[in-house]
Amino acid sequence: MSSDAAIRYLACDVIKKILATGLYDHEFVDEIPKATITQLTGKAFLRNPRNKQEQLELFEQSLNSVKQDNSLKPRLQDNVRLIGVALELPDYSLPLLELSVLCSANFGLYDLIQHHLNFSHENIDVMVADVLDISPLELEQATLAIASTPLFNIRTANFLEVLRLPHSIARKVVEIDADFYQELMVDIFSIMPKASLKLKDFPHLELEHLSQYLTIAIKENMLGTNILLYGESGVGKTELAKTLAAIAKAQLISISAKGNELRNPSDELEAESNVAHLRLQYHGLMQSMLKKDNGSILLVDEAEDLFHEYYSGIKISKERLHQVVEANKTPTIFITNHIEDLPHSFIRRCLCMEITSPPKSIKLELLSKPLVGLRTSHTFKESLADIDTLTPAHITSAAHVAKTIKLTGKAAEHCVHQHIEQTLNACGLQTSVPHHYHAELPFDKQFINIKGDMNSIDELIKAVTHFDGTRALLFGVPGTGKTALVNHLAECLEQELITVKCSDVLGKYVGESEKNVARTFRQAREQNAILFLDEVDSLLSSRTSLTNQFERQLVNEFLQQIEQSELTIFAASNHAQMLDKAVLRRFDFKLTLDYLNQQQVLKLHQETVGKVSKAEQQQLMQMKQLTAGDFAIVARRNRLSRKPLTHIQNIQLLQEENNRKQQRQSIGFVH
Numbered sequence: 001m002s003s004d005a006a007i008r009y010l011a012c013d014v015i016k017k018i019l020a021t022g023l024y025d026h027e028f029v030d031e032i033p034k035a036t037i038t039q040l041t042g043k044a045f046l047r048n049p050r051n052k053q054e055q056l057e058l059f060e061q062s063l064n065s066v067k068q069d070n071s072l073k074p075r076l077q078d079n080v081r082l083i084g085v086a087l088e089l090p091d092y093s094l095p096l097l098e099l100s101v102l103c104s105a106n107f108g109l110y111d112l113i114q115h116h117l118n119f120s121h122e123n124i125d126v127m128v129a130d131v132l133d134i135s136p137l138e139l140e141q142a143t144l145a146i147a148s149t150p151l152f153n154i155r156t157a158n159f160l161e162v163l164r165l166p167h168s169i170a171r172k173v174v175e176i177d178a179d180f181y182q183e184l185m186v187d188i189f190s191i192m193p194k195a196s197l198k199l200k201d202f203p204h205l206e207l208e209h210l211s212q213y214l215t216i217a218i219k220e221n222m223l224g225t226n227i228l229l230y231g232e233s234g235v236g237k238t239e240l241a242k243t244l245a246a247i248a249k250a251q252l253i254s255i256s257a258k259g260n261e262l263r264n265p266s267d268e269l270e271a272e273s274n275v276a277h278l279r280l281q282y283h284g285l286m287q288s289m290l291k292k293d294n295g296s297i298l299l300v301d302e303a304e305d306l307f308h309e310y311y312s313g314i315k316i317s318k319e320r321l322h323q324v325v326e327a328n329k330t331p332t333i334f335i336t337n338h339i340e341d342l343p344h345s346f347i348r349r350c351l352c353m354e355i356t357s358p359p360k361s362i363k364l365e366l367l368s369k370p371l372v373g374l375r376t377s378h379t380f381k382e383s384l385a386d387i388d389t390l391t392p393a394h395i396t397s398a399a400h401v402a403k404t405i406k407l408t409g410k411a412a413e414h415c416v417h418q419h420i421e422q423t424l425n426a427c428g429l430q431t432s433v434p435h436h437y438h439a440e441l442p443f444d445k446q447f448i449n450i451k452g453d454m455n456s457i458d459e460l461i462k463a464v465t466h467f468d469g470t471r472a473l474l475f476g477v478p479g480t481g482k483t484a485l486v487n488h489l490a491e492c493l494e495q496e497l498i499t500v501k502c503s504d505v506l507g508k509y510v511g512e513s514e515k516n517v518a519r520t521f522r523q524a525r526e527q528n529a530i531l532f533l534d535e536v537d538s539l540l541s542s543r544t545s546l547t548n549q550f551e552r553q554l555v556n557e558f559l560q561q562i563e564q565s566e567l568t569i570f571a572a573s574n575h576a577q578m579l580d581k582a583v584l585r586r587f588d589f590k591l592t593l594d595y596l597n598q599q600q601v602l603k604l605h606q607e608t609v610g611k612v613s614k615a616e617q618q619q620l621m622q623m624k625q626l627t628a629g630d631f632a633i634v635a636r637r638n639r640l641s642r643k644p645l646t647h648i649q650n651i652q653l654l655q656e657e658n659n660r661k662q663q664r665q666s667i668g669f670v671h
Helices: 004-021 034-041 052-064 073-086 091-105 107-115 124-132 136-147 167-175 208-220 237-247 275-289 303-307 318-327 360-368 378-385 392-404 409-426 457-466 482-493 512-526 549-564 598-609 614-621 628-640 647-660
Strands: 189-191 226-230 251-255 296-300 332-336 351-354 471-475 497-500 530-533 569-573 589-594
Touching (some): 004 034, 073 167, 091 107, 091 124, 091 167, 124 136, 208 237, 237 332, 275 296, 275 303, 275 318, 303 332, 360 378, 457 482, 471 482, 482 497, 482 530, 482 569, 497 512, 598 614, 598 628, 614 647, 628 647
Parallel strands (some): 226 351, 251 296, 296 332, 471 589, 497 530, 530 569
Antiparallel strands (some): 189 251
């Protein structure tokens, strides 16, 4: 480890050489804050205001009081030479790079040169060139050479602009005896752990071309290879990056985002420079470090940060960023959760892949891996896989908690579930298993009463069974069997059913609802599922009745998705008159499910509660507004009762449900 005393001695030695030139204005000492001198020397400094000459002498005494320690000089020179060789710098630029390291390691030295000598001497470059034992012309050329490297990547002829290296690099230069340039860069990158997944663990994604392209790019050292992985947080983008690197037999290196503020070097939020600038700067350094290495891939996570404007108003120009992605010699994988924050000019320079959450069958396998050792049941794992918003990242975090406190079995399940629920709640995401449809009565198509003769239930079943992409719109009052029919068909076809309601797609922000709709259709395609738009009138209300633009945009998005989709789609509505006119022409079948006819009522009653007398049959036949759902209520009431209801009670219950649907006569005069 370096000694701060050795750094202070070399820093003070620079100032003593500056004073020895005699080219400075003696009054500059009066302007130096005591804190700056204290940071430079490590000792308190007391001013003597009697005269300027004595003030200067006190300053020189303070510099001379620092104990001589040249132990750091060989390390400084050797490490700077390693950087110079790696970045192909001329030898005469190395003294300036040494000064930059010292200014980065000792804020007093930097402040004194930058803010005090700079304003007290017209030709400070002549003075500094003399101290560095190079000519003013060589100082200018050294400045240009260093400034154009990834250490700074700026165009300047002012050597003051290159006096602050990224702090993490400067500290390594003074702390270790490096044998290789890479050792000095170790704080700006990290080697990613080996992949725990295989390409087969992502069967819901078409990755063959992407993996082949990356493998060839590594093998042939292709210029400007950039891959952009985007998608929701926790869907496995980083894991996929590791997997792709493993397939290409390359080492995945993640670029850090540390700050360069001298007084608080580890906190990127306190950095004076835009952290995005630092990310690109480090990216350039890694590119220079790996230019002769064709076995590595760079990883830039949270790539949207590169385009954000920070509090200081600094923003990376598109031109600079495009130069970076077009000229990089080492393939780079960019990852983002917010593709909307990336400009199209950047996106089109990358090979893009959207990473989505896997279907349940694959998700179950992925979620099971972090739970190994916790002895959780298969039923518990299946219940987790049913939560659409749950990702492997959530499970990994929750499982770590359970393993840390050594829980297993039911205790582990409770811990994992509690942790997941709290995390998803905090993110405003679905926290429970979606409710699956459970029919009180088994489905039987003979109790579906279709109005008219244009479409029949048999025609619909035949179309759905033999043709993909069938679309059916079901109308009818509640209880007539719309939901039961759709769930029955999905079960017969052995396809997953994705039910969509208004609350599933509405978002808080502009454009979020449309994205949710697109995501739902994409999920159905990936899972080869049937899509069921329940209560579709709340989703596709007539646009003429809508007053808000965002509501009309949501309807437009739904209509476009339906029009372009090859999915089997069902939609159900209790209020056909509220639907947008454009909805009807997008569906092949329009079926109106009516109340049960007399024969259906008698037969369903017999199957549900048993035979009844002729008098009771007459009562039932007078009920014109009964549905299969009403008989489901009767069946449920009987199941929940300690003893079966009597025939009279069953009929009375049905009568109440029938009367509930009777249109009430308006109070007042009828004209």
